[in-house]
Amino acid sequence: MPRTLILLATLLVLGVVLPYAQVAQHEFVSFDDPGYILHNDWVNQGLDPSALGDAFTQGRMANWHPLTWVSHMVDVSLFGLDPGPHHLMNVALHALNAVLLLLALHALTGSVWRSALVAALFAWHPLRVESVAWASERKDVLSGTFWMLSLLTYARFARQPSGANKAWVLACFALGLLAKPMLVTLPFVLLLLDAWPLRRLRGAAASAPGALPLSTLVREKIPFFVLAALVSAVTVVAQAAGDSVKSTDLTSMQDRLLHAPLAVARYLGKSFWPDDLAFFYPHPAQLGKPFMGAALLSLLALVVLTALFVRARQDRPWLLVGWLWFLGALAPVVGILQVGEQALADRYTYLPGIGLTILVVWQLGQWVERRPASKSALVGLCTLALVALTWRTHVQAATWKDDATLYSHALEVTEDNYVAHTLLGAHELDSQRPARARDQLVSALAIEPLYPRAIYNLGAAHMQLGENAEAEARFREVLALRPAHSEAHNNLAILLANTQRIEEALEHLRQAVASDPGNTAARNNLKNLKAAKRRSDG
Numbered sequence: 001m002p003r004t005l006i007l008l009a010t011l012l013v014l015g016v017v018l019p020y021a022q023v024a025q026h027e028f029v030s031f032d033d034p035g036y037i038l039h040n041d042w043v044n045q046g047l048d049p050s051a052l053g054d055a056f057t058q059g060r061m062a063n064w065h066p067l068t069w070v071s072h073m074v075d076v077s078l079f080g081l082d083p084g085p086h087h088l089m090n091v092a093l094h095a096l097n098a099v100l101l102l103l104a105l106h107a108l109t110g111s112v113w114r115s116a117l118v119a120a121l122f123a124w125h126p127l128r129v130e131s132v133a134w135a136s137e138r139k140d141v142l143s144g145t146f147w148m149l150s151l152l153t154y155a156r157f158a159r160q161p162s163g164a165n166k167a168w169v170l171a172c173f174a175l176g177l178l179a180k181p182m183l184v185t186l187p188f189v190l191l192l193l194d195a196w197p198l199r200r201l202r203g204a205a206a207s208a209p210g211a212l213p214l215s216t217l218v219r220e221k222i223p224f225f226v227l228a229a230l231v232s233a234v235t236v237v238a239q240a241a242g243d244s245v246k247s248t249d250l251t252s253m254q255d256r257l258l259h260a261p262l263a264v265a266r267y268l269g270k271s272f273w274p275d276d277l278a279f280f281y282p283h284p285a286q287l288g289k290p291f292m293g294a295a296l297l298s299l300l301a302l303v304v305l306t307a308l309f310v311r312a313r314q315d316r317p318w319l320l321v322g323w324l325w326f327l328g329a330l331a332p333v334v335g336i337l338q339v340g341e342q343a344l345a346d347r348y349t350y351l352p353g354i355g356l357t358i359l360v361v362w363q364l365g366q367w368v369e370r371r372p373a374s375k376s377a378l379v380g381l382c383t384l385a386l387v388a389l390t391w392r393t394h395v396q397a398a399t400w401k402d403d404a405t406l407y408s409h410a411l412e413v414t415e416d417n418y419v420a421h422t423l424l425g426a427h428e429l430d431s432q433r434p435a436r437a438r439d440q441l442v443s444a445l446a447i448e449p450l451y452p453r454a455i456y457n458l459g460a461a462h463m464q465l466g467e468n469a470e471a472e473a474r475f476r477e478v479l480a481l482r483p484a485h486s487e488a489h490n491n492l493a494i495l496l497a498n499t500q501r502i503e504e505a506l507e508h509l510r511q512a513v514a515s516d517p518g519n520t521a522a523r524n525n526l527k528n529l530k531a532a533k534r535r536s537d538g
Contacts, residue, residue: 008116009099015124016095019394023087027402030423031279032136035061037072038081046077059238062195063188064107066140067178086135091461093141098123100148101354107155109197114365117382121357126274126392130346133400139180140350146176147351154190158198170223177227181235185329187224191217192324196317205317255285258295260334263344265298271349275414277396279406280420280425283343287416287447318362325355339403403427418448426457434464441487452482468495486516490525504534517533
C-alpha cells in the first residue's frame with residue numbers, strides 16, 4: 001500500500017477513536033439492548049453450537065441476520081456482558097469500514113484525496129453515531145464491512161473479469177446480507193459504478209474501450225439479484241412474524257407514500273446540517289399532524305434535483321451516480337413498507353450517505369480543477385467542516401451514555417416524542433421512582449393514547465404506588481389492545497390473586513405462559529397459585 005494511503009488510513013482511524021473512545025464507559029440502554037444482548041438466550045450462551053444453529057434457522061427481534069447474532073455471541077464469549085468492549089467492537093468495525101471505503105474508492109476511481117475526503121466525511125459524521133454508539137446496531141457496522149469489501153473486490157473484478165473474482169464479490173455480498181438485509185440494494189449500486197467511475201457501461205459518459213451494453217451488465221448481476229430476492233423474502237417473513245411490519249390500519253398506504261419524499265428530504269437536510277439528532281423521530285401520520293404540503297414540496301425538490309443531475313450526466317456523471325446511490329440505498333427504509341413506528345432513523349443513512357458524499361466531494365474537486373486559485377480556501381473550509389463534524393459526533397455520542405441521558409436528550413430536541421417519554425418512564429420505574437415514572441407515562445399517553453407499552457408501564461407504576469384499581473384498569477386496557485401481552489396477564493393475575501379472585505387469576509396466568517413460555521415469573525406464579533388453591537380447597 002502506498003505510504004500516502006497508509007498515512008490517510010491512520011488519520012481516519014484516529015478521527016474515529018477520538019469522538020468514540022468515550023463509549024467504553026457507556027452502559028447498555030433499554031432500547032433493544034436487552035433483546036439483542038442482555039436477555040437474549042442465544043447470545044448469552046456465547047459460541048454454543050445449538051445457539052449457532054438457531055441463529056441461522058430462526059428469526060429473532062423481528063429480523064433474520066445470523067451473522068450479527070454470531071458477532072454478539074463472540075463478544076459474550078470474549079468479554080461477558082461488560083458493555084464497554086461490546087461498544088468498542090462497534091467502534092473498531094466502523095474504523096475498519098472507513099479504511100476499507102478509502103481503499104475501495106481509490107481502487108474504483110484512482111483518486112487519493114477525494115477518496116480520503118469521502119471516507120472522512122463518512123467516518124466522522126454525526127449521523128453515524130447511532131450505528132456506532134448503540135450496541136444493538138452491530139448489524140449496521142458489520143454489514144458495512146462487507147459492503148466495503150464488496151466494492152473493493154468489485155473494483156478488482158472490473159479490472160480483471162473472471163469467475164474467481166466475481167465469486168469473491170458474491171461471497172462478500174452474501175456475508176453482508178447475513179449481517180443486515182438492507183444490503184439488498186448493492187447490485188443496483190454496482191450497476192451505477194459500471195456507469196461511473198468504471199465506465200463499463202456502453203453509452204455512458206466517456207465509456208472505456210470494451211464497454212458492455214446494459215443488458216450484459218444486468219445479466220452479470222443475476223446471482224446478486226437472486227440472493228437479494230431470497231433474503232428480502234426471508235426478512236419480510238421474519239418481520240411479519242415479529243409483529244414489526246405495521247398494518248396500514250396504523251399508517252395508511254397513502255400516508256406512507258406521501259411521507260416517503262419528506263423522509264428523504266429530512267435525511268438530506270440532516271446530512272448537511274446534523275442538528276437535533278435523536279434515537280426516535282415520531283411519525284406525523286401517527287400523531288395526526290398534517291404534512292401533505294411539506295411532502296409535496298419535498299417531492300418537487302427531489303424531482304428537480306434528479307432532473308438537474310440527469311441533465312449533467314455526460315460531463316459530471318458523479319452527480320447522478322451519487323444521487324441514485326443515495327436514493328436507491330434508502331429505498332428499503334423510507335417507510336413504504338413500514339417497519340417500526342419511526343418516521344426516519346439516523347442509522348438508515350449509514351450506507352446511503354456515502355453516495356451523497358461522493359456527489360459533493362467530486363463536484364468540489366471539479367470546482368478546484370477549474371478554479372485553482374480557490375484550492376487553499378476550499379481546503380481550509382473542508383478542514384473546518386471535518387473538525388466541526390467530529391466535535392458534533394463527540395457530543396452526539398455522549399447522549400448514548402445511559403437511558404436517562406438518551407431519552408432526556410430526545411425529549412429536548414424533538415416534539416411529541418411519546419416513545420422517549422415511555423422509555424424514560426420505564427427507566428424511572430426500574431429506578432424505583434414510580435411517581436416520576438407515572439408523570440412521564442401520562443405525558444406519553446397524552447400524545448399517543450393507545451400506545452400499549454406506555455399503558456402497561458403506567459399500570460406497573462400504579463402497582464408500585466399501591467394504586468391497585470388504577471393498575472388493574474391499565475392492564476386490562478393493554479390486554480384489550482394486545483391480548484397476548486404476557487407481562488400484563490401476569491401482573492393482572494397478581495392483583496386478582498391479592499383480592500381473592502383466584503379462578504380469574506389462574507386463567508390470566510395460563511394465558512401469560514401460553515403467550516410466552518419463557519416467562520419464568522408467570523410460570524412460577526401459576527405453580528404457586530395452583531398449590532395454594534389446592535391447600536385452600538383441601
